[in-house]
Amino acid sequence: MLLAHRIRIDATAAQCDYFARAAGTARRVWNWALAEWNRQADCGLRPNAMALKKAFNRIKYSDPDWLDADGKPWLRAIHRDAHAQPFANLAKAWSRYTEQRRAGQPAHAPRFKKKGRSAESFYLANDKFRLEGRSAVLPKVGRVALREALRWAGKIMGASVSREASHWYLAVQVDVPDHLARRRRTGDAVTGVDLGLTSAATLSSGEKIPAPRPLKAALRRLRIRSRRQSRKVEAAKAAAGIVGRIAKGTRLSASKNRTKGALALARLQARIARVRRDFTHKLTTRLCRENQALAIEDLNVRGMLANARLARAIADVGFYEFRRQLTYKSGRYGTQIVLADRWYPSSKLCSGCGTRNGGLALGDRTWTCAGCGVWHDRDVNAAINLQRLATGALAARTALPEASQAVTRGTAAGRAPAGGGEVTPVRHEYGQQDVSGQEENAVHICTRNR
Ligand SMILES: [Zn+2]
Numbered sequence: 001m002l003l004a005h006r007i008r009i010d011a012t013a014a015q016c017d018y019f020a021r022a023a024g025t026a027r028r029v030w031n032w033a034l035a036e037w038n039r040q041a042d043c044g045l046r047p048n049a050m051a052l053k054k055a056f057n058r059i060k061y062s063d064p065d066w067l068d069a070d071g072k073p074w075l076r077a078i079h080r081d082a083h084a085q086p087f088a089n090l091a092k093a094w095s096r097y098t099e100q101r102r103a104g105q106p107a108h109a110p111r112f113k114k115k116g117r118s119a120e121s122f123y124l125a126n127d128k129f130r131l132e133g134r135s136a137v138l139p140k141v142g143r144v145a146l147r148e149a150l151r152w153a154g155k156i157m158g159a160s161v162s163r164e165a166s167h168w169y170l171a172v173q174v175d176v177p178d179h180l181a182r183r184r185r186t187g188d189a190v191t192g193v194d195l196g197l198t199s200a201a202t203l204s205s206g207e208k209i210p211a212p213r214p215l216k217a218a219l220r221r222l223r224i225r226s227r228r229q230s231r232k233v234e235a236a237k238a239a240a241g242i243v244g245r246i247a248k249g250t251r252l253s254a255s256k257n258r259t260k261g262a263l264a265l266a267r268l269q270a271r272i273a274r275v276r277r278d279f280t281h282k283l284t285t286r287l288c289r290e291n292q293a294l295a296i297e298d299l300n301v302r303g304m305l306a307n308a309r310l311a312r313a314i315a316d317v318g319f320y321e322f323r324r325q326l327t328y329k330s331g332r333y334g335t336q337i338v339l340a341d342r343w344y345p346s347s348k349l350c351s352g353c354g355t356r357n358g359g360l361a362l363g364d365r366t367w368t369c370a371g372c373g374v375w376h377d378r379d380v381n382a383a384i385n386l387q388r389l390a391t392g393a394l395a396a397r398t399a400l401p402e403a404s405q406a407v408t409r410g411t412a413a414g415r416a417p418a419g420g421g422e423v424t425p426v427r428h429e430y431g432q433q434d435v436s437g438q439e440e441n442a443v444h445i446c447t448r449n450r
Helices: 013-042 049-059 080-102 213-239 256-290 301-306 310-333 378-397 401-408
Strands: 002-010 121-125 130-132 135-138 142-146 155-164 167-175 189-195 201-203 291-297 336-340 366-368 375-377 422-425 445-448
Touching (some): 013 049, 013 080, 013 121, 013 155, 013 167, 049 080, 080 121, 189 256, 189 310, 201 378, 256 310, 291 378, 310 336, 336 378
Parallel strands (some): 189 291, 291 336
Antiparallel strands (some): 002 142, 130 135, 135 142, 155 167, 189 201, 422 445
């Protein structure tokens, strides 16, 4: 089973400088390859990543575009994995694009990466670096200090170095043998999970899991800082005499104050992402551990991002991450994930009698069924509908005797939902995982019922 461990690097200034240059190289090579790809495709040729890489290798030490001011090829200072991998990535991006197009999904062709806008990262092949406890030896850089040792035992497949705000991370991909990657489940329940904004998640058992607390305060600060930053951008625009949208290719002169503000904003965004990721990890682990099957909605993440306010947009990114984590953890715990169709009206169906409430508005937190008169909490009702779907999907596939008993719990029609329990996320330092496959944390979340 392929698992990745992302470890923070305690990099020196010189190491940060190399990382930034290597990531910049990867970006420039990607852009070169994409431009060449598009040019060939326009000429009616069939571009191919391997051929492009060969063409690049022929010019990379001689083409004036790739020489520095002294006429020396600056690529020599950067390890070759950083400028070889973009070709493989580009090939992957194109095949993903054609696949999505063929499947009728919304897709966009690979795009050029923009400095300061695109994620900064570069790749390292598995034979080019080694890990020694809490340090790693990287090509051209030497020894770098890591915040923790690699958590997984297994064959190392590769790694990438990437930046988040002012920190660099090493993500190591490891092929962990199944018997070490597998985790024991503590329960065989079937649960529907409704993801929302008022509560981060509502379970079909009636439990409501609130969003992590630090997030609310940070979001408020994020709004303030974003506003401050956009005022600075507006001021720079006014100074440059620009009205309305900035034309493509225009560069505003970078003031020190604006650069500083941008970094402060990026740091805050990174912190929010960390808090959310930590919360999501604990929740998805708990859900996979306690359930043999989970049903969630297949949300149109991209569509939602398009029409969103700030908080909403961040929550939606959370949905995507939530699903990604559930998907890979389900393999480790042997939990089935059932995705409800995007158009399945989980909120609008009465979980008691199946009557559809077409008039349910987005703001309605509770409603009473016209068919059977039951009072519904919107989210709990949706979660129960999702759970039904999972039970149906399970029944259609295999007979699972444990399911029937678990399913009836909390789904009894004709009564108000059990008053939601309050969940307090408990902070734990990430426990070291030993090779015996012991669970990393005994308790991630403690539940207190009121
Ligand atoms: Zn009803």
